[in-house]
Amino acid sequence: MSVSDDEQYAPPKYAQIVTAIRRKIADGTYPPGSQLPSETALVREFAVSRPTVVRALQVLQLRGIIDREHGKGSYVKAIPPVGEEESSRTGRAVLDRVEIGEGAAVLEAGARPAPANVAGMFGVPEGAPVVMRRVLLSEADEPCELVTAWAPIELAEGTDLGRAQPLTVSIRQHLQGVKGLRFDHVVERLSARHPLPHEIDVFGLSKTAAVLGVVARVFDGSGRVVLVIDVALPGTMHELEDAYSL
Amino acid sequence: MSVSDDEQYAPPKYAQIVTAIRRKIADGTYPPGSQLPSETALVREFAVSRPTVVRALQVLQLRGIIDREHGKGSYVKAIPPVGEEESSRTGRAVLDRVEIGEGAAVLEAGARPAPANVAGMFGVPEGAPVVMRRVLLSEADEPCELVTAWAPIELAEGTDLGRAQPLTVSIRQHLQGVKGLRFDHVVERLSARHPLPHEIDVFGLSKTAAVLGVVARVFDGSGRVVLVIDVALPGTMHELEDAYSL
DNA sequence: AGAGTCAACTCGACAGTACGAGTTAGCGAC
DNA sequence: GTCGCTAACTCGTACTGTCGAGTTGACTCT
Structure with missing residues (x-):
């Protein structure tokens, strides 16, 4: 039209x-x-x-x-349930967040050897170079969410993912604009675990604290994993909410 | 037809x-x-x-x-994503599970004074009688999921929820058949926490273990909370998976 | 060789019609 | 008062037909 x-x-x-x-x-x-x-x-x-x-x-x-x-x-119907498309999903929130203005600090960014779990998800050998971007979110000056985004090296080329500066648009918009990349769907895994050493440092947690861990694989339309998003949420500060129809 | x-x-x-x-x-x-x-x-x-x-x-x-x-x-499309209706949701799984044949043991069931959080969700005073049903699921004889279902006293009347016997049909079917009750939607909260005392006993966990906690409110078509489902999943054994389109 | 046009193909939206099946209220018979 | 039937209402499925808009490939002209 x-x-x-x-x-x-x-x-x-x-x-x-x-x-x-x-x-x-x-x-x-x-x-x-x-x-x-x-x-x-x-x-x-x-x-x-x-x-x-x-x-x-x-x-x-x-x-x-x-x-x-x-x-x-x-x-x-009595109460329009939170539409499933509107409920918050951790991975989607990360993709759509604009770092500037959201209390986000880029802790580090650049090429790193792929840890085993990330390598497996991208189908590359462990230790192969991938781009990592680690961002800490704070509210009222209190750290509350640690996001580590991983991208294959070729995909991150020409983007700002590997630069330790806050992005001025969301990750989704940035990759769409710079690479013409469109995301299709996300598969997330949620777990309760103890914090990793760098999480203990960043959040000031005890070694036995409970952390809500979210690992999200982002797929494009051809079924390829184009991003891995790893989020750590201290259990004392976070609940995730999810609504669905029966 | x-x-x-x-x-x-x-x-x-x-x-x-x-x-x-x-x-x-x-x-x-x-x-x-x-x-x-x-x-x-x-x-x-x-x-x-x-x-x-x-x-x-x-x-x-x-x-x-x-x-x-x-x-x-x-x-x-390349990979049919896990349909959002088909992805596992903890509350839905509980409602649709048939206890008999699923390694489920009913630990206790009957009228109990409502703890504060449950009372709040039902809109009754703390300590008011509600029906509680606690079921332990095991796999290969290892306890893996502890489900506590709470129902308002009037709703549970005439049902088998308060009887310490495994149900022979799913909770959803049972309440539909006995009470004509139809569930509309669920709102779940997920958190990472330390185990409660009875969870420590049942699972044999340490006091500082990480547990994935899910609290689900089940609503009927008029917007009333008809069930509260509280699930404890030891972090060492469980990940929840969730897929969604972008 | 490149650009423009056009026809054939594609899907999006809409109107009108018909039949079947489920529900409910009113009326008449007993 | 109760029961059964029927008409009117309701939504579910399916068909015929039209027009508009997007895409693509072939052909013609410069």
Whole structure:
């Protein structure tokens, strides 16, 4: 769809209906638990065909905002659950964070020999050079999150990942802009463990403290691991929250 | 849709197309990265209308199996990511597990005064009676997961939650069958912590071991918390895995 | 050889129609 | 009052058809 300078972009009709209904839910016209007008009524209200209304209702259902029951109608769900796309995921948060302005300090960055776990994830020999970027996040001057990002050497070439300066855009935007790289999905592993020596130093933890550890592999569209993100969260300071439909 | 004894259930046409295409992806007819036949070709192949084909392709796209590009066609994605609905979530796993046959031992069950955190989640006073069910899971005779489920007293009435016998169906099925209760969504919190005294006993852990703790609130369709599930996973034995699209 | 045009192909959106299946309320019979 | 039937309402599936917009390759002209 091309838009000339003099024209206003009009969203598809079904999207406009989604927006209108969401607005009415938000302003209390259709409160939680209430029934929406039938499809036939919405056809009249919006002056569109039934398949267009159905499509809008299907979108609302997919987003967990309404339930549709055959023969009965559509109902506003009580509490829109935190949409699964909106819930915080540690790896995604790291990729989308802008270091400048977020209390982030780059502790070190540059080529390093790949430790065994990272080498395995990239499919390179242990000790092969990869680029490492270690960033410490603080809140109210208290260190709270240690992020170590690893990238294959060829991928990091030409980017600022290996420079010990805070990035001015998110990692995702930076790699998209400089390398045309698009991320497809993430696989994260969460564990409870004791801190590593450098974590003990950075956070001032005891050797037996409990740490929430997150190791995330970032895949591009061809199924290749393009980044490994290793995050350490001291257990005394962090809970991760996750919401999902049943 | 009613099915008489002499008739075979036929899935909707669009669902049959989804299944057929998924089978061809799995058997290598359409390998990762390859282009699917055009909509028009699929219309001829399956002898259906174009909106029916489009609907099947939209389902495949929603499931992250294909990408559709306007003007170009549909492409099989490289690695179907673990579907977000298929990834393991601790709370969901507990609700869907059948205790009998799964190495589950019921350690205790019955009415207990609500501890502060549980009381807060149910909106009852601390110390009010609630039903508690504590189950230990073992693998190869080694304890590996301790699950404590809490239910409001009225909800547990008439169910087997307060009986120290393994359930013969999953908790979800049991409450659906006995109470007509339907779960809507779960909000989980994950943390790294040290073990509680009873966890030290059950797992034979040291006082400073790292434990992955999961506390899940289960909501029904009206937004009420109907169950609290508290899971302790010794850090030496467990990682949780989570996959999501970007 | 390069640029522009056009036709054929592709998907996105929309309208209208029809039939089947599930639900509910009203009415009549007992 | 209760039960059964029916009509009206509801959503699920599927079809036919049209138009618009994006992509690509072949052909023509300079």
